[in-house]
Amino acid sequence: MSELREIDARGPRWSAGLTAIVLIVALITKSPVVIAIQLVQFGFGAFATPPKSPYGILYRKLVQPRLPKTFHTEDIRPPQFAQWVGFFFALLATIGALGHTWPLFTIATVFALFAALLNSIFGYCLGCKVYLLGVRLRHR
Amino acid sequence: MVTALLIAGVIIAALIVGTIYRNRVGRIKNINEVKHVVSASDIGTELGSVATILQFSSAFCAPCRITRGTLSTVVTSFTGIKHVEIDAEKNLELVRRLDIRQTPTTLFLNSAGQEIARAVGAPKRDQVISALELISG
Numbered sequence: 001m002s003e004l005r006e007i008d009a010r011g012p013r014w015s016a017g018l019t020a021i022v023l024i025v026a027l028i029t030k031s032p033v034v035i036a037i038q039l040v041q042f043g044f045g046a047f048a049t050p051p052k053s054p055y056g057i058l059y060r061k062l063v064q065p066r067l068p069k070t071f072h073t074e075d076i077r078p079p080q081f082a083q084w085v086g087f088f089f090a091l092l093a094t095i096g097a098l099g100h101t102w103p104l105f106t107i108a109t110v111f112a113l114f115a116a117l118l119n120s121i122f123g124y125c126l127g128c129k130v131y132l133l134g135v136r137l138r139h140r
Numbered sequence: 141m142v143t144a145l146l147i148a149g150v151i152i153a154a155l156i157v158g159t160i161y162r163n164r165v166g167r168i169k170n171i172n173e174v175k176h177v178v179s180a181s182d183i184g185t186e187l188g189s190v191a192t193i194l195q196f197s198s199a200f201c202a203p204c205r206i207t208r209g210t211l212s213t214v215v216t217s218f219t220g221i222k223h224v225e226i227d228a229e230k231n232l233e234l235v236r237r238l239d240i241r242q243t244p245t246t247l248f249l250n251s252a253g254q255e256i257a258r259a260v261g262a263p264k265r266d267q268v269i270s271a272l273e274l275i276s277g
Contacts, residue, residue, distance in 0.1 A: 009202065027143055027146065027147055028143055028144075028147075072202075075199065075201075075202065077199070078201065078202065106146070110146065110150055113147075113150050114150050114153060114154050117151060117154035117155075117158075118154050118157065118158050118161075121154065121155070121158055122158035122161065122162060124158060124161055124162075129242055133241060133242070135228075135229055135232070136232060136235060136236065139232050
């Protein structure tokens with residue numbers, strides 16, 4: 001099967017908005033279940049692709065049909081890379097919540113929330129920005 | 141209560157950072173003291189006779205496409221100005237030498253290849269035009 005390389009650029013932004021809401025609920029409830037839901041979302045986004053993640057599917061089924069038919073597309077790699085970054089933070093947060101290590105849970109969730117807010121409100125993808133710096137460091 | 145304050149703090153921080161970013165992105169900054177000089181062999185093609193706009197991109201980057209569109213159309217209305225796009229990931233030595241930290245980064249070079257202005261992020265069309273008018277004299 002040929003992989004999808006270009007996706008509707010509005011999808012990741014919508015997912016980031018939903019992510020921000022879920023992370024806020026997680027911070028309020030301190031519930032391992034809520035942060036685990038977000039971990040699963042990031043996991044699908046990173047290991048599969050963002051359109052195959054739960055929020056991506058919700059976007060296509062519920063949101064996209066109500067939006068204008070013309071839209072910008074973007075390369076799938078930046079949002080997928082960002083889901084990896086999100087997965088890492090959500091993993092730390094989930095470990096923190098399960099072990100009742102609340103500082104770990106709070107710090108990791110706050111970082112993820114900050115990135116999700118920037119992405120959903122401004123369309124500014126923090127995870128994508130660090131990419132070139134990462135490549136520069138790797139290939140010395 | 142602490143949690144509510146924390147959440148409010150994160151939201152405010154994101155709004156501040158996002159607003160600063162939105163105002164800064166793509167702004168063309170003039171460079172008064174020349175630090176970087178680029179030669180034809182660095183970029184694998186001759187420099188423009190008046191100026192060269194050197195765009196660093198990566199496959200990974202959506203604003204790079206917008207930048208490419210803006211720059212390639214703007215240069216057509218000037219003579220002697222060339223738009224050259226470079227894949228940052230494949231030219232890491234040059235990327236380090238010129239201190240390129242993210243893509244897109246656009247350098248404005250004069251006829252001698254000296255960097256006289258730089259824009260990080262997708263530059264605005266009218267800013268590019270006024271920068272080029274300044275270079276063309």
